[in-house]
Amino acid sequence: MSDDILEKVRDSLADLDLENTLRYVEEALNQGVDVVDIIMKGLTEGMKIVGERFEREEYFIAEVVVAAEIFKEVMNMLKPRLSQSNKGLKPIGRVIIGTVYGDIHDIGKNLVAAVLEANNFEVIDLGVDVPPEKFVKAVEEYQPDILGISALLTTTMMNIKNVVEALEREGLRNKVKIIVGGAPVTEEFARSIGADAYAEDAFKTVEVCKRLIEEKRRGSQRKT
Numbered sequence: 001m002s003d004d005i006l007e008k009v010r011d012s013l014a015d016l017d018l019e020n021t022l023r024y025v026e027e028a029l030n031q032g033v034d035v036v037d038i039i040m041k042g043l044t045e046g047m048k049i050v051g052e053r054f055e056r057e058e059y060f061i062a063e064v065v066v067a068a069e070i071f072k073e074v075m076n077m078l079k080p081r082l083s084q085s086n087k088g089l090k091p092i093g094r095v096i097i098g099t100v101y102g103d104i105h106d107i108g109k110n111l112v113a114a115v116l117e118a119n120n121f122e123v124i125d126l127g128v129d130v131p132p133e134k135f136v137k138a139v140e141e142y143q144p145d146i147l148g149i150s151a152l153l154t155t156t157m158m159n160i161k162n163v164v165e166a167l168e169r170e171g172l173r174n175k176v177k178i179i180v181g182g183a184p185v186t187e188e189f190a191r192s193i194g195a196d197a198y199a200e201d202a203f204k205t206v207e208v209c210k211r212l213i214e215e216k217r218r219g220s221q222r223k224t
């Protein structure tokens with residue numbers, strides 16, 4: 001039953017049909033389907049299909065832009081439902097997040113930020129196309145527990161390394177845990193550039209960030 005409606009959400013997003021995407025998301029909510037499933041099995045899977053159609057040249061940039069807009073609109077509607085009642089609670093930790101220089105993809109980063117906030121992290125979002133100096137300045141200014149860096153292109157992935165190196169040069173590397181992610185990024189890559197952690201999706205990110213905070217509080221500099 002719930003798989004059926006999630007397939008409809010997935011396919012209407014993939015077919016760039018805003019009206020039906022919203023309708024099926026409403027229906028899924030009315031059926032009691034978990035918001036997490038709507039996001040991961042419906043919207044994210046739909047976006048994967050859009051990527052595949054783009055690769056096969058069935059879609060062009062214009063279609064991908066429309067899909068991105070639908071995704072964002074639905075997320076605006078779902079975001080309040082993601083939040084647990086954190087009001088009055090002390091945040092678990094502070095996270096700065098941004099998409100690397102040369103890269104303007106932000107749907108995944110925004111989703112990570114929204115899910116972290118819903119799980120009681122304080123999040124400072126630096127946006128997209130963020131140069132290393134801006135990451136460095138933000139780490140200096142806000143002294144976060146964690147820095148999250150997103151890259152969606154194989155060509156911009158290496159720019160994450162420049163951020164890690166810039167933090168090292170400024171003597172800030174040991175003050176912050178670094179987590180990286182985005183479609184082309186892997187655990188192996190994360191290790192190879194000296195990041196502390198990798199997470200494959202927004203919900204895993206919460207788990208990993210909690211672990212990083214504990215490690216940081218224990219004062220351990222051990223790589224994860």
Ligand code: B12
Pocket residue numbers: 044047048050051052054055061064065068102103104105106107108109111112147148149150151152153154155179180181182183184198199200201202203205
């Ligand atoms: C939407 C999209 C766009 C939109 C972006 C709109 C926006 N506001 O973000 C637009 C149209 C602008 C775009 C442009 C381009 N794109 Co594009 N795009 C996509 C597409 C279809 C979907 C990406 C997406 O939003 N997915 C949904 C989200 C929810 O998933 P996600 O981003 O992977 O995020 C999750 C995880 O990765 C992780 N995560 C993400 N960030 C972080 C950060 C941290 C810290 C952590 C822990 C985890 C984490 O958690 C997220 C949530 O669960 C992908 C296809 C794909 N398969 O990824 C191509 C894709 C990424 N794009 C691609 C390309 C080539 C381009 C362009 C170069 C096209 C062009 N010729 O102009 C430009 C580049 C522009 C630039 N300089 O950045 C290629 C990249 C190929 C490669 N390997 O390098 C892809 C893979 C498409 C393809 N199959 O060819 N694109």
